[in-house]
Amino acid sequence: MTRTGLVARVLIDSPLPQLDHLFDYSIPAELAADAVAGVRVKVPFRSSGRVADGYLIEVIDAAAPDTGGSDADFHGKLSPIEAVVSSVPVLTPEVWKLARRIADRSAGNASDVIRLACPPRQVRVEKAWLAAQAPAAEANPGPANPEPAGPSDVPSRPADARFSEYGAGVLEEAIAESRRLAVAAVPSLVALPAGPSIGHWAQTLAELAVATLETGRTAILVLPDYRDQDQVQAALDLLAPAGSVSRVDARQPNPDRYRAFLACLGAAPRIILGNRSAVYAPAADLGLIALWDDGDPLHSEPLSPYAHSRDAALVRQEQSGCALVLLGHSRSVEAQRLVELGWLAEVHPATGRHPHVIPTEFQAADDQYARAARIPSAAWHTARQALKQGPVLVQVASPGYAPMLACQGCQKAARCTRCQGPLGLASVGATPSCRLCGALAADWTCVHCTGRIFRIATIGAGRTAEELGRAFPGVRIIIADGDHPIQHLGAEPALVIATRGAEPIPAGGYRAVLLLDGQRMLARESLRVGEDALRWWSNAAALAAPGAAVMLAEVGGALARAMSTWQPEGFAASELADRRQLRFPPAVRAASVTGAAADVDAALAELAEIPGVDVLGPVGTEPPLVRAIVRFAYSSGDDVAGALKAQVVRNAARRRRPKGAAFRAAPTLKVRFDDPELL
DNA sequence: AGCACGCCGACT
């Protein structure tokens, strides 16, 4: 049949994979004015009065030939759109393209990505925003933004001081010419005038953003956690024009989040600061995406389709042609791969100054308390000297007091009788309790040997603090971990015991840094231990004052060398070489396929023809389920994702098996791409 | 999630 008038192509907001494509609707005359690409709509679904929420993706002329690029033409009778929810086009064409691509490359749903990109609507906030837009647009035909960005009289670091550590014009040029860079951060602190110290890296990010804004474009800064965001925010408060910064952060309440999101929709260029979902923020004219510490696991999204913000940034960079910066003290193996491909160019600070890291193989301290606290002799002496001048950082592996107990008799780990979780102590002399379910184990008995006496198997920050208190009598002890977050510190002497990633930032830097528990951090069974440890250590070392010693205990070999020469790239390069040999990510990509044996086999059969694919398994997991791991070359990614997505759709459509009880719980076929913990 | 459609067995 021939169609006339305009056709709305709509993405239904549903997690069902079989609905993950565009549906065509007609546009009633009374909605035509508001029915523009990007608005939220309500559409009838399956004729019987049910309505679904969706996004209007594009409006096309029905008479014109299909533009292609989407699904096969639909030639039935179109239903009309039921309503336009609001006139705000929340899903910009650029973000739609990004969401579609991110979903496609991981066999996921576009609407799952859009959920990260477009926060839930808040009617009051939206009305206020629309009201603020309208009069401004009438009075002033310029950009409808109440606080226009641009040069201002904000006190800022002199332009010639900007990026001075990186040599003449390298970073300015990168912004102006939209380059892609892996930038090594300057490993030191900067003192803000009338404020706390922040990492030098945070100032570099802020300067990159301001330089982008000065070229009239938007910058997106992606940071793993809120403490990192706070540091960049503090730098931007000094450097960026008032009102030019939007912070988009999942921690803030929904109304605030939506307000910040709407600000990003404005026509004026901005600086957008946020966590991993900030890569999906709408941007008027995108000039830069910058990520801090892309190896941090908080960059990977825990919800389907589990996209890593580095990958999303790479895709968006490719689509928009903006500049891309990965900034860090260490180098992720993924970034190293991109460098070796020539996709990212390396930039190092011109000064080459770095913390003075001293690896100390374990050598028991002469002091008995220092020995009890696992501090090597040299480190103990260093710390004692440094404590005369200011704060000293002790980085440890575990929070709590004694996170793990074991039987004195048979040495087996002590476990909860209810849930088999590990038992630990919350403080000195506390009753042992389960760390998973919290149950108290008042009269614990070992299930293996019926012994009734336990000993401390792993030592937490609390216990370390106690022991260090004895080793350094009279010194103030400060504990910083997940339960006791401390952001900033003064310059007074104190022994600061912190778990990795929770280190407070002292004014002027630590006078010494002790990296303890090296062996424990490396004992974890994961492909990424070395890389992670290097990240934790170098981030802590970068908090040292100029010239302060950083003592790395219990660690030798390539890791110690990478730290003492401050060349994490070398370590990343050798890791990558190993992964190539093993055919492990990120040398190749990988996906897991989980489901009923027959379904997994059917899915794997689809992959047989694709070059560069090999399959591990399937092996049984929980009884009805099996799991296979598919490894494939980056160049086969689209084919693998396409084939698996087709299989997921088929499986979802055919889910309801015969009602005859036995078959009832037919498991869904699950596919997960690029799981960092997979191999 | 609900509804239409089609294949197959049993009946007029």
Added chain:
DNA sequence: GTCGGCGTGCTC
């Protein structure tokens, strides 16, 4: 020939 049960697949 045709009615209807139930399994399968689609929803513009």
